Amino acid sequence: MDFDLSEDQRLLQDSLAKLLKDKYGFEQRKGYMASATGWSREVWAAYADLGLLAMPFAEDDGGLGYGAVETMIVAEQMGRSLTLEPFMSTVVMGGGFLRHGATAEQRGAMVPKIAEGKMLLAFAHTEVQSRFDLHDVATSAKKEGDGWVIEGRKGVVVHGDTADELIVTARVAGARRDRDGIEVFLIPADATGVSRRGFKTSDGQRAADITFDHVKVGAEAKLAGGLALVERVADETIAALSAEAIGCMEAAKDLTVDYLKTRKQFGRAIGTFQSLQHRAAEMMVCLEQARSMAMLAAMTASEKDDAERRRLMRAVKVEIGRNARFVGQQTVQMHGGIAMTMEYAGGHYLKRLTVIENMFGDMDHHLAALSEEGGVFVAA
Amino acid sequence: MELRFTDEERAFRQEVREWIDANLPADTRERMASGRTPTKAMQVDWQKRLYAKGWAVPHWAVEWGGQPWTAIKRFILSEEIQSTPAPSPLGFNCNMLGPVLIAFGTEEQKKFFLPKLASLDLWFCQGFSEPGAGSDLASLKTRAVKEGDHYIVNGQKTWTTLAQHADWIFLLVRTDPGAAKQQEGISFLLVDMNTPGITVRPIITIDGAHEVNEVFFDDVKVPVANLVGTENRGWDCAKFLLSNERTGQARVGASKERIRRLKLIAKEAPGGARPVMEDPRFRSRLTDVEVQLKALEMTTLRVLADENRQLSRGKPNPASSVLKIRGTELQQAISELYVMAAGPYGLAAPNDPEADGRNEPDVAQDWQTLAQATYFNWRKQTIYGGSTEIQKNIMAKAFLGL
Numbered sequence: 035m036d037f038d039l040s041e042d043q044r045l046l047q048d049s050l051a052k053l054l055k056d057k058y059g060f061e062q063r064k065g066y067m068a069s070a071t072g073w074s075r076e077v078w079a080a081y082a083d084l085g086l087l088a089m090p091f092a093e094d095d096g097g098l099g100y101g102a103v104e105t106m107i108v109a110e111q112m113g114r115s116l117t118l119e120p121f122m123s124t125v126v127m128g129g130g131f132l133r134h135g136a137t138a139e140q141r142g143a144m145v146p147k148i149a150e151g152k153m154l155l156a157f158a159h160t161e162v163q164s165r166f167d168l169h170d171v172a173t174s175a176k177k178e179g180d181g182w183v184i185e186g187r188k189g190v191v192v193h194g195d196t197a198d199e200l201i202v203t204a205r206v207a208g209a210r211r212d213r214d215g216i217e218v219f220l221i222p223a224d225a226t227g228v229s230r231r232g233f234k235t236s237d238g239q240r241a242a243d244i245t246f247d248h249v250k251v252g253a254e255a256k257l258a259g260g261l262a263l264v265e266r267v268a269d270e271t272i273a274a275l276s277a278e279a280i281g282c283m284e285a286a287k288d289l290t291v292d293y294l295k296t297r298k299q300f301g302r303a304i305g306t307f308q309s310l311q312h313r314a315a316e317m318m319v320c321l322e323q324a325r326s327m328a329m330l331a332a333m334t335a336s337e338k339d340d341a342e343r344r345r346l347m348r349a350v351k352v353e354i355g356r357n358a359r360f361v362g363q364q365t366v367q368m369h370g371g372i373a374m375t376m377e378y379a380g381g382h383y384l385k386r387l388t389v390i391e392n393m394f395g396d397m398d399h400h401l402a403a404l405s406e407e408g409g410v411f412v413a414a
Numbered sequence: 415m416e417l418r419f420t421d422e423e424r425a426f427r428q429e430v431r432e433w434i435d436a437n438l439p440a441d442t443r444e445r446m447a448s449g450r451t452p453t454k455a456m457q458v459d460w461q462k463r464l465y466a467k468g469w470a471v472p473h474w475a476v477e478w479g480g481q482p483w484t485a486i487k488r489f490i491l492s493e494e495i496q497s498t499p500a501p502s503p504l505g506f507n508c509n510m511l512g513p514v515l516i517a518f519g520t521e522e523q524k525k526f527f528l529p530k531l532a533s534l535d536l537w538f539c540q541g542f543s544e545p546g547a548g549s550d551l552a553s554l555k556t557r558a559v560k561e562g563d564h565y566i567v568n569g570q571k572t573w574t575t576l577a578q579h580a581d582w583i584f585l586l587v588r589t590d591p592g593a594a595k596q597q598e599g600i601s602f603l604l605v606d607m608n609t610p611g612i613t614v615r616p617i618i619t620i621d622g623a624h625e626v627n628e629v630f631f632d633d634v635k636v637p638v639a640n641l642v643g644t645e646n647r648g649w650d651c652a653k654f655l656l657s658n659e660r661t662g663q664a665r666v667g668a669s670k671e672r673i674r675r676l677k678l679i680a681k682e683a684p685g686g687a688r689p690v691m692e693d694p695r696f697r698s699r700l701t702d703v704e705v706q707l708k709a710l711e712m713t714t715l716r717v718l719a720d721e722n723r724q725l726s727r728g729k730p731n732p733a734s735s736v737l738k739i740r741g742t743e744l745q746q747a748i749s750e751l752y753v754m755a756a757g758p759y760g761l762a763a764p765n766d767p768e769a770d771g772r773n774e775p776d777v778a779q780d781w782q783t784l785a786q787a788t789y790f791n792w793r794k795q796t797i798y799g800g801s802t803e804i805q806k807n808i809m810a811k812a813f814l815g816l
Contacts, residue, residue, distance in 0.1 A: 035423075035486050036416045037719050043415075103415045291814050311810035318809060319740060322733045326712035333417035349705045356706075401705070405697040409677070410704035411670050 037329060043107055050111045053080055058115040060379045066118055071196055072240040073118035081119065082151035090129040095141040096149055102270065102335035106277035106328060113281020116382055118239055120154055120193035126274045128155025130267035131201045135218055135257030144199070156197035156223075158188035158244050159264070166399040168264050169213045173246065175204035175256075182206075182256065184219060184227075184249040192393075194242030195232030197223050201257075202246065203264060218257040218264060225249050237385040262340065268394050269347040273331035276354045279390045280321070280328045283358060286365040286383035287317050293369055293380075310368055317364055320357035327353040341407070348400035349410050354390070355397040362387040419486070426487060430469075430494040437463050438500050447675070449752075449784050451625075452501040454537075454579045460501045461534040470503045471532045475516055478528045485718040496667030506538045506575075507531040511584050513658050514602070514651050518643035527604070539580035541571040541605075541629060542652070549804050551586070552597045552649065556631060558587035560638065560645075565589070565603060567611075567634040573798070577614045577627040580607050590646045602648035604640040611635075621791040622763060656800060657730065663799055664741030666711045672748045673704060679781055680755045690755045699754075703747045710740050732813045739805050742795035749789040756785035763787065 057077050066074040081087055089104055091097020105126060112121060132141055147153035164170035173186025184204050200221045208215030227249035230242045257263065291314055294305030304310055331350040337343035362384035366373040373380030442456040464470040472488050474480035495502055512531050515524055530536040547554040556569025567587055583605050590599030611634040617626045643651050680691035690696055713733050720731045753760055762778040764787050796802045810816040
């Protein structure tokens with residue numbers, strides 16, 4: 035039982051914190067958001083220089099062979115700065131699919147490009163009817179010769195507008211909500227029949243609505259693993275999103291506590307009022323409970339027992355959601371009007387935390403499923 | 415960063431489990447499993463067994479009967495005791511007074527009291543709160559005036575838990591009413607409950623139980639040798655004691671046991687069309703509490719794993735405040751779930767033959783009659799040992815700088 039970071043892990047944390055301090059002030063972030071891509075290619079190149087884009091891949095594939103704890107460290111720092119770049123899409127989700135589902139040949143061709151910052155990925159899964167159910171897939175893949183023909187429409191594909199390669203779930207057999215018959219395909223974003231409509235997400239990031247109209251791909255486009263692969267990557271992503279949420283929550287809490295010390299009303303700092311002190315203390319309780327769960331997530335992301343990993347990750351997502359909502363809302367409430375404005379970072383933490391809460395299953399989704407699966411502590 | 419217990423830790427857990435199974439008397443186990451507190455005889459008998467094994471006070475200095483264990487190993491022992499469930503070593507002796515004596519006591523006090531605290535040869539109770547000094551503990555008024563080699567104590571303590579069982583009491587008394595700050599005129603005394611002038615009067619709490627008492631002191635003579643630490647510096651002992659109190663209050667092991675038991679009960683509990691456990695709303699509430707408890711378990715482990723560094727930092731881990739606040743809230747939440755599971759048959763008050771001498775057949779199942787009593791009783795959790803509000807005051811000041 036050990037909750038400490040190693041020397042190398044601390045180094046990683048410090049160097050990223052330094053980079054973001056230089057490149058990701060709140061005003062700089064506004065500039066990136068206003069650019070055509072909605073994020074910074076320059077920062078992306080700096081991530082590549084730091085090795086962040088090669089992190090999760092095996093050394094044999096041209097990566098660094100880091101694990102979920104390193105991802106946690108990086109995601110937490112990115113959460114603090116509310117970064118906009120497609121790290122989650124390309125490195126965490128894309129990286130997960132390539133590591134667990136791609137052939138050595140595919141990884142050999144793609145990983146070096148990803149590591150250099152020259153290839154972006156996005157996970158195209160959610161459909162208009164699917165909500166949070168990973169097994170609800172209407173998009174179809176039909177065998178044609180050696181290859182496949184993909185037909186369907188995917189929504190809110192985060193960073194799907196700038197991705198070079200799309201990782202797409204499609205059904206090769208069965209009915210829309212069957213657990214069997216789902217496969218994962220790797221499809222170039224510029225393939226004939228792929229049309230994308232980019233849009234802004236509520237937290238200022240980018241996403242795309244993507245239509246696959248008779249898109250032909252070769253046999254090698256199908257990754258190995260099916261729905262189990264999707265669930266595994268979803269769990270790894272929940273772990274990373276949880277760490278990002280911790281970064282957001284901690285920065286929001288710090289910002290709020292600073293504000294309580296400096297904002298004066300009725301002739302004194304509002305932080306001298308007990309009702310606000312107690313709420314700030316409650317924010318800290320929430321942050322620490324959430325942090326415990328983000329650590330649990332990092333340490334169970336690679337759990338081999340699929341059912342056990344799923345159960346714990348559901349618990350993580352519920353607890354992150356609950357505490358993120360409290361911290362996000364109270365950040366705005368305790369600041370008052372200023373945090374209602376686009377001009378101030380406070381409200382942006384609430385926005386990002388709300389988006390995280392609604393990615394890969396919200397509280398009710400995971401609570402219902404976890405309760406069906408017997409809960410956290412199994413009766414003797 | 416590594417979540418797994420080591421092979422040695424896992425083997426130790428197994429050893430503890432087997433030892434408890436072999437040594438815990440059946441009637442004690444049965445009473446604990448029902449959700450009741452142990453009788454005095456059960457508590458004493460069990461703690462003596464733990465003491466003989468060397469497991470009553472593992473967190474004490476080795477020279478006074480402690481074990482050279484890691485915090486995680488101690489956690490495993492206490493978690494196994496709680497999840498059996500078996501009685502935990504008496505907190506007043508082992509977690510409160512013992513560490514204070516080790517830190518502040520004289521050699522004579524340590525030699526005389528520490529072995530008796532660990533073995534429960536002497537049962538101590540805690541004389542802190544007074545009618546006018548609750549959360550504002552330092553405003554206490556019980557007076558001790560030095561006359562020769564004795565203090566003469568006059569005043570009243572209240573909420574004195576299990577004073578009816580106690581042989582001794584550790585007391586905070588005012589020795590210098592003229593001190594500049596109210597914290598500065600307080601001393602820490604050890605008093606034999608058989609001393610003339612002490613009267614114990616029961617307080618019956620809303621669950622019907624006799625757990626707490628009022629204790630009156632009327633010209634009670636206490637030898638000066640029973641002063642702990644320096645005269646007028648008793649607040650140092652009190653602060654030290656209260657900060658030690660916090661980590662143990664999460665009681666995650668006990669809450670896990672209560673949840674596991676509730677799942678078994680609710681599977682059988684009649685819920686109209688289906689057993690209570692099959693009601694999705696009930697299940698969802700239960701799962702929600704479990705999720706929070708899992709987070710608290712992780713927070714507990716984080717605080718324990720950080721213990722050594724905490725000592726060198728001289729500052730507690732901010733996560734430690736979470737333990738008291740969330741730990742008690744979750745204990746209360748679990749007690750509410752029992753009430754919900756019991757439903758209308760929870761209206762029957764518990765029948766405790768040992769307490770009231772009745773021996774009639776029960777009108778409801780034992781767990782049903784205890785559900786509301788426990789719920790009422792556990793409202794105390796967020797009040798004693800530094801109420802939730804006091805904990806938040808401390809957090810705002812110590813960790814947030816507000």
